[in-house]
Amino acid sequence: MAQVDTVETGSGGGAERERTGSRVRSVAGRLRRDPGIWRRGVLLALCAVLLALVMVFHAQIPNRVGNIGSLTETFLPWFGVFLPLLLVAGLLRRSATALVALVLPVAVWLNFFGGLATDKSGPGGDLMVVSHNVNADNPDPEGTARSVADSGADVVALEELKPAMVPVYEAALADRYPYHSVQGTVGLWSTYPLKDSAPVDIRLGWTRAMRATVSTPKGDFAVYVAHLPSVRVKLNAGFTANQRDNSADALGEAIARERLDDVILLGDLNGTMNDRSLNAVTSQLRSTQGAAGDGMGFSWPAAFPMARIDQILVRGVEPVASWTLPATDSDHLPIAARVTL
Structure with a gap:
């Protein structure tokens, strides 16, 4: 009698998903048990808030000394470079405080420049x-x-x-x-x-x-x-x-x-x-x-x-x-x- 090979499908993918879910739960558990997650990264959080304030209130930066106000406004879009740096620093520090504070400058930058980063051009024109x-x-x-x-x-x-x-x-x-x-x-x-x-x-x-x-x-x-x-x-x-x-x-x-x-x-x-x-x-x-x-x-x-x-x-x-x-x-x-x- 001929031997019939059977193929088991889906079990490998399910096992991998289970292992991934287990790792995520393990990391989440360690973070919940970490007493310093909200205490670490206060300086990073302050930097994030300061970055947001500079972008929001750039018009109030005085020009009396070194024309610093206009200079800041000229390169204002480049303040977005600091966002991924703060994100990486917050992750390395495992600081929930820094990551939550980062939401503020990200929202401000997207409000100011998010539209400019896209292609709004259309066809036609006289x-x-x-x-x-x-x-x-x-x-x-x-x-x-x-x-x-x-x-x-x-x-x-x-x-x-x-x-x-x-x-x-x-x-x-x-x-x-x-x-x-x-x-x-x-x-x-x-x-x-x-x-x-x-x-x-x-x-x-x-x-x-x-x-x-x-x-x-x-x-x-x-x-x-x-x-x-x-x-x-x-x-x-x-x-x-x-x-x-x-x-x-x-x-x-x-x-x-x-x-x-x-x-x-x-x-x-x-x-x-x-x-x-x-x-x-x-x-x-x-x-x-x-x-x-x-x-x-x-x-x-x-x-x-x-x-x-x-x-x-x-x-x-x-x-x-x-x-x-x-x-x-x-x-x-x-x-x-x-x-x-």
Whole structure:
């Protein structure tokens, strides 16, 4: 009579689940019997609470000493790096107090930046715009110009144009963009007609901002291009930004006087949307990255982007998508957005 082999199924998986459940119960039992689980890690818990308080009350951090308030706001998203570190430390310390306290900064960070970490971009849009600080010392301005043109943008703003290099950019962009205007160290190139191009006084003594009207089949809109001064480091003074802040106020006043309803601001503002020193500008306009961005959109420094100091801000138009473009030979990444007019 032939021997029939029998196969037992399910018993191995059930045994493994039982062993796993036994281990979990064993760990849970040890933790319940551990008298120090709530006493250990008090310092870690205090660090977690302090981290949450700094994020919640960042606007109250004073700027009087070293411009520390604005500096904190510039890198505020990076406070999230401390969260996994505190989690690991709490687990190693087997501290329930630290782990419970960690819930607070996690909730705050997710409330502030959780939406930025996702892709909110959508299809469509009437107009694609690009802004790029090309770097005055760019070793390949022609290649940078070609890279920007290859993006397919309808309107391009360039900042930090060295006067000697302007003809190079003009020649490289001429085929795709029949209309352009350069004012000082900023310029605007467009596939649509430009009119009323003029510099904007941002209280620097030389021109680093401009305004123009772009005429499209769907109507006119105003475009501002700006390159605000950099935050400086001074001995015995830390980070100083008085010149940047004064220029931001002047730019905000110019935008407030704008007669057209539809406005797009393109440029290097040397500050993030969280920086209270840019309120004169950011209170009037919305960020395309915040509304329809793909991720955080960090643009500087190009080698390892840590902050979005390059901005596309709008009023009266609807952001559809916002993203960063591939690196050029600049120290900034180009940024792009599609909007509906």
